[in-house]
Amino acid sequence: MTPRLDAIGLVVADMAASLAFYRRLGLDLPADADTQPHVECTLPGGTRVLWDTEDTVRSFDPGWKRPEDGGRAGLAFACASPAEVDATYEALTAAGHHGHLKPWDAFWGQRYATVHDPDGTEVSLFAASV
Secondary structure, eight states, rough: OOOOOOEEEEEEEEHHHHHHHHHTTTOOOOGGGGGGEEEEEEOOTTTTEEEEEHOOOOOOOOTTTOOOOSSSSSEEEEEHEEEEEEEEHOOOOOOHOOEEEEEEETSSSSEEEEEOOOOEEEEEEEEEEE
């Protein structure tokens, strides 16, 4: 048997803030999940995204500490068009999220932008250039 990637886990300081960010990216997360210590969302294709609060992680790993510098992992969301990259970036930054790299036309043939979620996780937005 070969292991397969099943889930991507995120440790968050504020569950409601994190889920609000990912709802803006189209993930179907119920409102009552905002107060839960652990939340899961199954994506098309079956891969899951898991959110755990810092306190939840400390409950089974008492030595866990929040990383002091981000950039250890990143997520990438495909957009339907370059215009959707721009619009999504603008909507997220207008909602107060940190825009790391404004939309640009990358040399590899994509419209690309990067924002940070509430915990500093890098989230890329991309679409094929037309």
